[in-house]
Amino acid sequence: xxxxxxxxxxxxxxxxxxxxxxxxxxxxxxxxxxxxxxxxxxxxxxxxxxxxxxxxxxxxxxxxxxxxxxxxxxxxxxxxxxxxxxxxxxxxxxxxxxxxxxxxxxxxxxxxxxxxxxxxxxxxxxxxxxxxxxxxxxxxxxxxxxxxxxxxxxxxxxxxxxxxxxxxxxxxxxxxxxxxxxxxxxxxxxxxxxxxxxxxxxxxxxxxxxxxxxxxxxxxxxxxxxxxxxxxxxxxxxxxxxxxxxxxxxxxxxxxxxxxxxxxxxxxxxxxxxxxxxxxxxxxxxxxxxxxxxxxxxxxxxxxxxxxxxxxxxxxxxxxxxxxxxxxxxxxxxxxxxxxxxxxxxxxxxxxxxxxxxxxxxxxxxxxxxxxxxxxxxxxxxxxxxxxxxxxxxxxxxxxxxxxxxxxxxxxxxxxxxxxxxxxxxxxxxxxxxxxxxxxxxxxxxxxxxxxxxxxxxxxxxxxxxxxxxxxx
Amino acid sequence: xxxxxxxxxxxxxxxxxxxxxxxxxxxxxxxxxxxxxxxxxxxxxxxxxxxxxxxxxxxxxxxxxxxxxxxxxxxxxxxxxxxxxxxxxxxxxxxxxxxxxxxxxxxxxxxxxxxxxxxxxxxxxxxxxxxxxxxxxxxxxxxxxxxxxxxxxxxxxxxxxxxxxxxxxxxxxxxxxxxxxxxxxxxxxxxxxxxxxxxxxxxxxxxxxxxxxxxxxxxxxxxxxxxxxxxxxxxxxxxxxxxxxxxxxxxxxxxxxxxxxxxxxxxxxxxxxxxxxxxxxxxxxxxxxxxxxxxxxxxxxxxxxxxxxxxxxxxxxxxxxxxxxxxxxxxxxxxxxxxxxxxxxxxxxxxxxxxxxxxxxxxxxxxxxxxxxxxxxxxxxxxxxxxxxxxxxxxxxxxxxxxxxxxxxxxxxxxxxxxxxxxxxxxxxxxxxxxxxxxxxxxxxxxxxxxxxxxxxxxxxxxxxxxxxxxxx
Numbered sequence: 001x002x003x004x005x006x007x008x009x010x011x012x013x014x015x016x017x018x019x020x021x022x023x024x025x026x027x028x029x030x031x032x033x034x035x036x037x038x039x040x041x042x043x044x045x046x047x048x049x050x051x052x053x054x055x056x057x058x059x060x061x062x063x064x065x066x067x068x069x070x071x072x073x074x075x076x077x078x079x080x081x082x083x084x085x086x087x088x089x090x091x092x093x094x095x096x097x098x099x100x101x102x103x104x105x106x107x108x109x110x111x112x113x114x115x116x117x118x119x120x121x122x123x124x125x126x127x128x129x130x131x132x133x134x135x136x137x138x139x140x141x142x143x144x145x146x147x148x149x150x151x152x153x154x155x156x157x158x159x160x161x162x163x164x165x166x167x168x169x170x171x172x173x174x175x176x177x178x179x180x181x182x183x184x185x186x187x188x189x190x191x192x193x194x195x196x197x198x199x200x201x202x203x204x205x206x207x208x209x210x211x212x213x214x215x216x217x218x219x220x221x222x223x224x225x226x227x228x229x230x231x232x233x234x235x236x237x238x239x240x241x242x243x244x245x246x247x248x249x250x251x252x253x254x255x256x257x258x259x260x261x262x263x264x265x266x267x268x269x270x271x272x273x274x275x276x277x278x279x280x281x282x283x284x285x286x287x288x289x290x291x292x293x294x295x296x297x298x299x300x301x302x303x304x305x306x307x308x309x310x311x312x313x314x315x316x317x318x319x320x321x322x323x324x325x326x327x328x329x330x331x332x333x334x335x336x337x338x339x340x341x342x343x344x345x346x347x348x349x350x351x352x353x354x355x356x357x358x359x360x361x362x363x364x365x366x367x368x369x370x371x372x373x374x375x376x377x378x379x380x381x382x383x384x385x386x387x388x389x390x391x392x393x394x395x396x397x398x399x400x401x402x403x404x405x406x407x408x409x410x411x412x413x414x415x416x417x418x419x420x421x422x423x424x425x426x427x428x429x430x431x432x433x434x435x436x437x438x439x440x441x442x443x444x445x446x447x448x449x450x451x452x453x454x455x456x457x458x459x460x461x462x463x464x465x466x467x468x469x470x471x472x473x
Numbered sequence: 474x475x476x477x478x479x480x481x482x483x484x485x486x487x488x489x490x491x492x493x494x495x496x497x498x499x500x501x502x503x504x505x506x507x508x509x510x511x512x513x514x515x516x517x518x519x520x521x522x523x524x525x526x527x528x529x530x531x532x533x534x535x536x537x538x539x540x541x542x543x544x545x546x547x548x549x550x551x552x553x554x555x556x557x558x559x560x561x562x563x564x565x566x567x568x569x570x571x572x573x574x575x576x577x578x579x580x581x582x583x584x585x586x587x588x589x590x591x592x593x594x595x596x597x598x599x600x601x602x603x604x605x606x607x608x609x610x611x612x613x614x615x616x617x618x619x620x621x622x623x624x625x626x627x628x629x630x631x632x633x634x635x636x637x638x639x640x641x642x643x644x645x646x647x648x649x650x651x652x653x654x655x656x657x658x659x660x661x662x663x664x665x666x667x668x669x670x671x672x673x674x675x676x677x678x679x680x681x682x683x684x685x686x687x688x689x690x691x692x693x694x695x696x697x698x699x700x701x702x703x704x705x706x707x708x709x710x711x712x713x714x715x716x717x718x719x720x721x722x723x724x725x726x727x728x729x730x731x732x733x734x735x736x737x738x739x740x741x742x743x744x745x746x747x748x749x750x751x752x753x754x755x756x757x758x759x760x761x762x763x764x765x766x767x768x769x770x771x772x773x774x775x776x777x778x779x780x781x782x783x784x785x786x787x788x789x790x791x792x793x794x795x796x797x798x799x800x801x802x803x804x805x806x807x808x809x810x811x812x813x814x815x816x817x818x819x820x821x822x823x824x825x826x827x828x829x830x831x832x833x834x835x836x837x838x839x840x841x842x843x844x845x846x847x848x849x850x851x852x853x854x855x856x857x858x859x860x861x862x863x864x865x866x867x868x869x870x871x872x873x874x875x876x877x878x879x880x881x882x883x884x885x886x887x888x889x890x891x892x893x894x895x896x897x898x899x900x901x902x903x904x905x906x907x908x909x910x911x912x913x914x915x916x917x918x919x920x921x922x923x924x925x926x927x928x929x930x931x932x933x934x935x936x937x938x939x940x941x942x943x944x945x946x
Binding site for chain 2: 104105106107108109129150151153157158161162164165174178179180181182184185186187188189190191192193194195197198200201202206217218219220221237240241244245246247248249250290291292296297299300352353354355356383386387388423424425426427428429430431432436440444445447448449451452454455457458459470471
């Protein structure tokens with residue numbers, strides 16, 4: 001019996017047959033790439049149900065020289081859980097580790113296992129009148145372990161930070177099979193190096209996150225949602241500063257949208273909805289949330305919008321007076337990925353720059369793309385309050401999708417080059433996975449890259465933890 | 474000429490004579506232990522004025538086998554910048570690196586060098602109508618590099634987090650003399666491992682922080698300060714939950730104070746001030762801050778206090794109606810360290826537990842101390858909103874200070890033992906330094922301790938970066 005076969009046999013003994021899946025059909029629900037760019041070919045899919053079982057998986061696979069690819073909801077967009085053909089690797093799917101271990105309303109803390117969906121964590125917090133403020137499109141499917149291992153962002157980052165900022169402690173199975181129990185629930189603890197931040201955002205390349213203790217927050221008692229038309233991205237950034245001056249940290253979302261969000265919904269999704277009377281080139285979908293009931297939020301937002309209108313940086317604006325209207329306004333934002341799927345050829349970019357440089361990014365990127373491929377349809381949008389723009393680029397109407405996608409490399413090199421010149425990041429919230437590892441190695445500061453490689457060698461000397469992801473082989 | 478002498482000679486050439494201090498008199502302003510517990514005996518004090526000079530110091534000292542002890546304002550309380558007698562070590566004082574490199578009001582970011590005082594950073598933010606929300610007693614003297622290297626906490630942590638939570642990027646001189654320029658100003662960047670959190674809170678044992686880019690916040694437009702009498706610590710935690718339910722994240726400070734804060738000020742500082750009519754065993758000094766003007770904060774606080782009064786968890790309360798009154802209320806809190814200095818013998822503890830366990834910590838700790846040393850005077854107080862209690866213990870009136878301090882080890886072992894049983898930390902915000910390194914090694918989870926040692930060996934293979942601090946020799 002080969003090492004692999006005997007390792008899987010021993011794991012079947014330990015975990016039970018239902019936890020060790022082999023064969024294309026059984027593995028199909030796990031062994032695919034969300035964006036369909038690569039095929040995934042694991043030797044097996046392991047589905048442990050407890051931390052000790054994860055430790056068994058890591059230890060036995062290490063003995064057999066098998067690479068481990070940890071997997072949450074598999075909703076990542078950078079091929080972070082893809083097993084390359086010929087790679088001696090198994091998927092470690094944590095979906096069965098889905099217990100909420102503890103919720104403490106007085107401490108404002110929650111302890112949950114890696115396989116809990118983000119929605120389940122949100123619900124457990126809400127059940128004790130608390131908020132877990134991480135929110136993204138895939139929250140019904142993505143898992144706590146996944147969003148922490150990729151340091152996910154989302155729509156509330158401007159107010160609550162990224163996933164890593166919400167973590168108090170971690171439980172991690174290390175590459176040698178030992179369990180680090182760092183599940184603290186402390187707001188202040190200065191006893192030694194902060195190890196949790198090494199594993200947060202490491203995409204499973206340094207160890208397997210099996211559980212986390214996270215911060216909860218008071219639930220906002222009032223939410224105000226507004227949709228504002230602005231002449232250009234500069235005006236949007238001006239509006240953001242006015243809003244924060246008037247409403248302070250109550251600004252919980254600030255999304256920049258091009259007119260294409262409305263015209264594209266009409267043209268490609270047959271959704272005809274424009275909340276404002278006259279068309280405008282750009283829009284901001286903004287939301288304010290407050291711990292206290294009362295009208296102060298609305299007044300502050302109206303004051304900022306009025307000042308901006310007087311300064312010519314806001315053309316028109318409307319508030320959502322009902323929950324239904326709020327859903328309609330957010331649907332404009334959420335429609336953009338749907339529109340993208342109808343364009344027959346889109347190159348995606350998940351970039352960030354300092355907030356004040358967003359206008360330069362959009363102006364320079366759009367002009368350079370038009371010069372590179374006349375008729376191309378860029379539609380940059382996203383979390384402007386964090387400097388995070390999804391600079392997506394649709395094929396020219398007249399160019400076949402495959403011809404356009406054949407030039408994806410050129411398009412991305414152009415956009416990412418401008419991002420670098422502006423002091424930005426070519427992966428703001430989606431991470432590196434396997435797809436961006438070569439680019440990371442090519443453009444990272446050599447000192448930082450060397451530090452990363454030394455950390456990797458220190459924590460995973462045999463290189464079996466999700467090899468080839470984040471750092472190229 | 475010895476290696477040391479030639480290294481110092483070369484450094485004098487590079488940095489200039491004013492930057493290389495030797496001799497007891499010249500070194501006296503730097504070579505002491507703030508708490509006066511240990512003597513400090515560096516071979517020299519280096520005062521570089523630029524990052525490249527810091528790199529020269531690190532490289533030349535490494536060649537000569539000299540240990541480097543980075544130093545900011547030297548206001549730490551755990552002997553973190555003490556050079557032990559006979560230790561071949563030099564102090565690297567960063568006080569001359571005091572430039573604010575950049576302040577950007579639109580980005581809500583600030584870039585400053587390690588030697589800037591915390592007060593200077595706060596002032597630079599305020600000058601553009603922004604808030605840098607780190608605030609502690611020593612802010613006029615402590616430096617940005619110091620508060621980041623020790624992950625300082627302070628009075629606003631409940632709302633804004635610890636020092637590390639305020640950092641976007643770092644510039645660090647590594648143990649091999651290379652400079653890592655990680656001075657990003659991005660809110661979202663998922664390109665690889667988060668290295669900054671390794672150096673934050675590492676107390677100079679992994680490298681020298683020379684500059685940082687930090688987050689700024691909108692300045693609160695309104696502050697409400699109240700002083701509430703409560704029957705016991707349980708009632709204080711109940712009040713905290715009610716306040717957050719009513720005012721959400723507007724709660725910016727929540728300090729628990731024993732009656733000793735008022736009686737002790739009268740007895741030992743000759744300050745007779747009690748803001749409330751009747752004496753109570755415990756008090757809460759609470760503050761709410763909001764981005765928006767208007768009365769919502771006051772109403773929310775009054776509502777929570779009224780509910781708590783009806784439930785019997787608040788006995789009486791008063792709001793500060795003037796800035797002068799606010800200063801008087803805070804003076805009660807700030808008087809406690811002063812009172813301690815008059816007691817002729819105090820054992821200090823900087824501990825944290827989950828917020829809901831503060832009452833158990835205080836009850837069990839007080840009873841056990843009285844059993845250990847009858848007549849002892851514990852006066853636990855501090856940042857209850859973060860679970861951080863300064864569990865300080867004064868000598869019995871009838872026991873000579875030196876006899877009491879001779880038993881400091883027993884007292885601390887008792888308090889820290891209870892803290893461990895409650896899942897807490899024996900160093901919440903002051904760090905480890907040299908003074909708590911042995912205790913860290915004795916009580917840290919062995920897996921975590923091993924990870925820390927491997928990180929140390931990886932980033933500082935020769936062990937010359939502040940050796941003996943955090944991790945014992």
